[in-house]
Structures are given as structure tokens and as C-alpha cells.
Amino acid sequence: MELTYTENEISEVATKVLKHSASKIFLFYGEMGVGKTTLINEIVKQLGVLQPASSPSFAIVNEYDLREGTAYHFDFYRINNLTEAFDIGFEDYLYSGNYIFIEWPEKIDPLLPKDATKIYIKTNPNRSRNIKIMPMR
Numbered sequence: 787m788e789l790t791y792t793e794n795e796i797s798e799v800a801t802k803v804l805k806h807s808a809s810k811i812f813l814f815y816g817e818m819g820v821g822k823t824t825l826i827n828e829i830v831k832q833l834g835v836l837q838p839a840s841s842p843s844f845a846i847v848n849e850y851d852l853r854e855g856t857a858y859h860f861d862f863y864r865i866n867n868l869t870e871a872f873d874i875g876f877e878d879y880l881y882s883g884n885y886i887f888i889e890w891p892e893k894i895d896p897l898l899p900k901d902a903t904k905i906y907i908k909t910n911p912n913r914s915r916n917i918k919i920m921p922m923r
Contacts, residue, residue, distance in 0.1 A: 787919045790910070793824070799917060800828035806919050807903040810884065813891035816907035818863075821915055825907070826887045830857050833885060846874055857885035862893040871897060 787806050791799045803812070803825070812829075814822040834853030846865070850857040858879050865871060871894045880886060880899065891898055906918040 788916065790914050790916050792914050793821070796821075796825060796828045797832075800825060800832050803829060803903075803905060803917075803919055804832060808921065809899075809901045809903045811880070811886040811899060811902040812888065813898065813902050813904045814887065814889045814907065815891065815904065817909070820907045820909050822889045822907060823861075825905075825917075826859055826889075829887070830859070830885070833857060846870075847879070852885070855884050856882075857887065858882075860886070860888045862888065862890040865893055868894060868897065 787802065789799065789802070812826075814826065816822055830850050830852070835850045835857065836852070837850065846861060848859045850859065860876070860879075862871065876894070876897060880897070888894075888898075891902075901921070904918075904920050906916075906920075908916045910916060
């Protein structure tokens, strides 16, 4: 699925991301500042997050309590190797059965499950965004 949207339409896009994914694991690809965290914030809001989401750039992972369960939001921009992901117990999070949102997943590609949903975001010259939502194979 591909769409073009503006920031005013972020709520509808978040709904479509959730509706078009069979997985609870979401991989977000896109340049710095493209709106990955903004979209994740709206998705967890729709899942019933009890506190506002923020970028885990320095902490690597943020945990959000949901109405039902937990969501984990990873930002692997600052990691240098797979050992750092293992050191934070990434695999335990991955197989917890909870929602997982990962920014910069290309940094940990060998660790990613086959059933995750890939989300590509790109900025257009008019400041709208293109998003491509696809299951990982």
C-alpha cells in the first residue's frame, strides 16, 4: 500500500498502518526528520498509550503502557554494531508478543523477524510525505 499525506492526515495514516499489518512489529525506514517518530506517536496513541511517545534516540528504547499490553519503541540510529542490540536484550523484547516499533532497522537487519511490517517514508518537495507499507518477506 502506498499513500501521500500531510501532517494533518497523520491520524488516518496511523489507522491504515495498523489495519494493513498482520504483525505487531513495525520497521520504519526514512531519512532523519522525515516523521518516523511523529507517525509512531500517533500509532501508539491509537493503541491507547497512557503517556505521549517521544524519540528514544539517546535511550535506544522507550516503553509505553497501553490500555492492553506494552509497546516498545527503538531507535537504533546511534548503535555501532549488533552486539549493542544484544546487550540491551533486544531479542527478549522482539519475542515478547508486544508491539515493537523500530527506527533505523537497517542497523540490525540480521536480527529482524521475517513477519515484520516495513514502512518507508519519504518527504516530497511540497512537504507532504509518501509512505509505503509492506509486509517483510
